[in-house]
Amino acid sequence: MFFHKQPVVKDNPNVRMPLAFKLAKGLAVNTDVLTVLDTSAWKGRRCFVIGGGPSLDSFDFNRLKGEKVITTCRSFEFYDSDINYFMDSHFASYVLDKKLLKTPEENDKLLERWNEYTGLQTCLCPIGEIAMPSGVYVVRRNRTPGVYTDIRSGIYGGNNSGLGAVMLGIALGCAEVYMLGFDLGCTDKTHFHSGYAGERNTMDRQKAKQVVFAKKFNTVARYMLDVTKVYNCNDNSIIKRIPYRNVDEVLN
Numbered sequence: 001m002f003f004h005k006q007p008v009v010k011d012n013p014n015v016r017m018p019l020a021f022k023l024a025k026g027l028a029v030n031t032d033v034l035t036v037l038d039t040s041a042w043k044g045r046r047c048f049v050i051g052g053g054p055s056l057d058s059f060d061f062n063r064l065k066g067e068k069v070i071t072t073c074r075s076f077e078f079y080d081s082d083i084n085y086f087m088d089s090h091f092a093s094y095v096l097d098k099k100l101l102k103t104p105e106e107n108d109k110l111l112e113r114w115n116e117y118t119g120l121q122t123c124l125c126p127i128g129e130i131a132m133p134s135g136v137y138v139v140r141r142n143r144t145p146g147v148y149t150d151i152r153s154g155i156y157g158g159n160n161s162g163l164g165a166v167m168l169g170i171a172l173g174c175a176e177v178y179m180l181g182f183d184l185g186c187t188d189k190t191h192f193h194s195g196y197a198g199e200r201n202t203m204d205r206q207k208a209k210q211v212v213f214a215k216k217f218n219t220v221a222r223y224m225l226d227v228t229k230v231y232n233c234n235d236n237s238i239i240k241r242i243p244y245r246n247v248d249e250v251l252n
Helices: 025-029 073-078 093-095 104-116 161-171 203-227 249-252
Strands: 046-050 068-072 081-086 120-124 135-141 176-180 227-233
Touching: 025 203, 046 161, 068 161, 073 104, 073 203, 081 135, 081 161, 093 104, 093 120, 120 161, 161 176, 161 227, 203 227
Parallel strands: 046 068, 046 176, 068 081, 081 120, 120 135, 176 227
Antiparallel strands: none
């Protein structure tokens, strides 16, 4: 297990946490993604992590063919990634029960895509003994804040799926991690897809959440950059402490 010398600790960033890590109890009642994931296929590779920001409105996801790709939450609808990652332990149930989106038609289409998806549906391991639906694997949750470079030690998921997905890429040993759709500064649209049902999709709520998410990214950025190369492919993002790379230059 790798544990950063100066881990991010909520109350006091100068406090050193013990080397022993803490894995969530939910691992006991779920299937570990390590039972099906070939981790060697990721080591030394570059990977692309797909967020949900509206900057991806016109992006051609077919350009990512042949790359290692981690989508987050609903982004799997638009590309057959290697892994789709989410941290909300209820996400899969909402999809399967057709309760995630606003209309029956949208939920039917989402469920159809869920069933067609060929990658690994993965959730950050619940803290409690919450069992995931069949076909959903769990990524070990390390409850000690830090940046881990060995997936067997779990990942620190932070407070949003995007951050957790980047941590997953690092834990899988990727040499470079490219963040697409990590805008976190919505103005007239919250996502490049249709968002979510209810108040979770209101503009004010999204703006407030994204400020909190960006703050977490900016806090942990230097720790991630100490262990691998991480780039944000949106120069208008409010995540300012992760260096920018133009995705066209990266993919060409």
